């Protein structure tokens with residue numbers, strides 16, 4: 001990649017080779033994305049005129065993108081964007097890049113919110129609002145997608161990182177969604193007067209500390225470690241969110257977690273031992289356990305399942 005690139009075709013070819021040599025998976029796909037990112041030219045118009053010249057300035061910008069990607073900087077940190085639930089999210093190095101697996105969690109949450117909204121039909125407008133809390137919100141992708149899809153919901157996103165919340169806030173503005181944001185170490189900054197929630201949702205850090213070294217470079221070196229590290233057994237945040245979260249849940253409220261593979265049994269048991277009923281584990285598109293959810297009954301009798 002030392003010589004200058006002058007046509008789109010050269011850009012794709014040389015970019016792909018450079019990324020392949022650096023051991024980047026999906027080298028051709030990433031070269032495409034980056035070329036499209038700097039030129040604004042998609043595949044369809046590329047094939048119309050593959051030998052179209054690009055300016056030296058654009059070529060240099062593209063080479064710089066390829067150079068960064070060779071260092072295993074994730075594509076999304078270079079382009080600043082990741083699509084999630086069909087919505088574009090701004091991302092940077094302060095937030096976990098939204099994963100497709102997490103869409104399974106959002107789909108379940110949307111079902112839960114819609115069900116709650118249906119139950120609330122006939123109540124006044126204020127009483128009908130379904131209150132959603134997204135704990136460890138990061139880019140805000142979970143909360144904002146739910147609020148986009150559920151007009152009956154209002155929500156708050158919480159994160160320990162101010163830098164992450166700046167990203168979440170920016171995403172709320174870009175998507176024109178009104179949400180509240182709070183910087184707090186889990187529930188520590190919550191007041192006793194805090195409202196109780198109908199739905200609490202979280203994709204907390206859940207990778208056991210010792211497993212982090214085995215993750216691919218893009219994740220290990222560039223996703224924020226505090227968004228990954230779930231403590232020695234990976235369950236630290238589930239324990240704290242379940243133990244403290246019950247004080248902020250309405251009876252009949254729903255708690256939904258993203259879980260890592262193999263954590264379904266442990267997380268379900270934790271929920272069951274803290275007053276949750278109808279605890280279910282749902283698999284993602286790859287067939288791995290991905291979501292644990294249950295209804296908070298506070299020990300009282302529960303009115304039926306929801307998933």
Ligand code: GLN
Pocket residue numbers: 096099101203204205206207219227228229
């Ligand atoms: N699912 C993410 C990964 O595989 C981790 C997300 C998390 O810890 N919450 O890297």
